[in-house]
């Protein structure tokens with residue numbers, strides 16, 4: 395019998411306990427062992443909950459038990475669970491976690507302390523989608539060229555609604571909060587931070603690259619307007635919050651931001667709260683993964699898959715999937731300002747002579763070449779027009795420099811908006 399302790403019996407933890415019981419026979423058939431959740435840790439024992447597992451609020455007593463075979467960490471937080479996981483690993487006990495925030499900062503440290511003891515973390519990226527298994531195992535023969543994913547269901551729900559229903563960001567966010575799809579403080583999701591945590595985890599498996607969330611380009615969807623959506627549709631693009639990793643020589647570029655994606659691409663069709671991830675390998679070509687990125691049962695499905703793996707195989711292969719450095723000289727993070735892509739730039743301006751020439755000259759002086767241009771007359775205000783530029787590939791730092799200069803012009807009516815284009 396494999397005894398499991400569940401640290402944190404909330405949304406995911408209670409689903410883990412429930413599925414371990416409900417699917418006990420099939421889980422036993424697959425693992426060859428009877429897997430039993432013997433204790434769960436919570437903060438507030440008085441909270442009403444519908445779980446069939448012994449509960450305690452004394453985490454120390456559970457950490458000190460010798461009869462637990464696998465610990466499952468579903469507490470949330472960063473530094474607290476980091477210390478807890480280190481303690482468990484040092485005792486030689488395997489752990490399973492869904493905690494992306496913790497892994498975004500401490501994945502290499504945990505791998506180092508683990509000394510070969512299994513750490514399962516499938517549920518930390520894209521909930522129910524087995525993307526970590528795909529990268530660590532299924533695609534292990536490949537050099538990974540790129541990863542491009544929709545990894546935050548809340549943002550995708552909001553953008554999907556905005557694309558289909560002509561409603562503002564604020565309106566959909568409010569509705570998403572009422573439906574329970576968005577947190578009361580949505581910054582973590584709509585600001586791109588949650589997706590960035592997941593991207594860092596995937597990039598460390600694919601490239602062995604180091605870095606904290608603070609080191610990478612992160613931009614949220616808060617500034618996307620119906621005007622952007624209108625122009626996106628005009629050019630047959632869909633706006634998605636993408637988490638992108640790309641190999642560029644000896645560097646890896648990592649970024650999270652809203653992007654215009656051709657509407658014909660598979661990833662553009664990943665709608666609502668669903669997640670979708672495309673991984674391109676040099677041998678396999680493009681592969682695509684789709685499914686629920688969150689939710690108690692979907693996430694528990696991945697947590698239990700890790701438990702089964704550990705029960706079946708004991709000590710697992712290295713946490714991040716490589717025993718030696720992946721490259722002769724380690725790949726490094728590309729500085730944000732060096733990132734190159736295409737851009738869509740929108741700006742409302744006064745309808746007067748010389749505006750276009752001045753803006754074109756600023757863009758040219760910043761090494762930005764224009765691919766296409768569109769002008770939309772103001773609806774209520776006849777003296778206002780919206781200018782739209784799509785650029786050829788250019789440098790992030792050049793675009794930011796140009797936008798600062800344009801923003802200072804007296805005929806520019808509000809801050810120009812920029813969205814990157816991902817073909």
Ligand SMILES: NC(=O)c1ccc[n+]([C@@H]2O[C@H](COP(=O)([O-])OP(=O)(O)OC[C@H]3O[C@@H](n4cnc5c(N)ncnc54)[C@H](OP(=O)(O)O)[C@@H]3O)[C@@H](O)[C@H]2O)c1
Nearest residue numbers: 402403404405406436437438468469470492493688689693
């Ligand atoms: N929810 C999802 O869809 C999802 C998806 C992927 C990954 N994850 C990750 O999974 C983890 C758990 O998420 P969740 O949504 O299940 O969170 P949750 O519903 O807030 O549950 C957290 C649980 O941990 C307990 N807890 C928190 N701090 C504690 C402490 N200091 N001592 C003892 N117990 C403590 C809470 O106790 P009380 O019940 O008494 O408050 C609760 O049972 C997080 O790392 C999250 O990022 C979640």
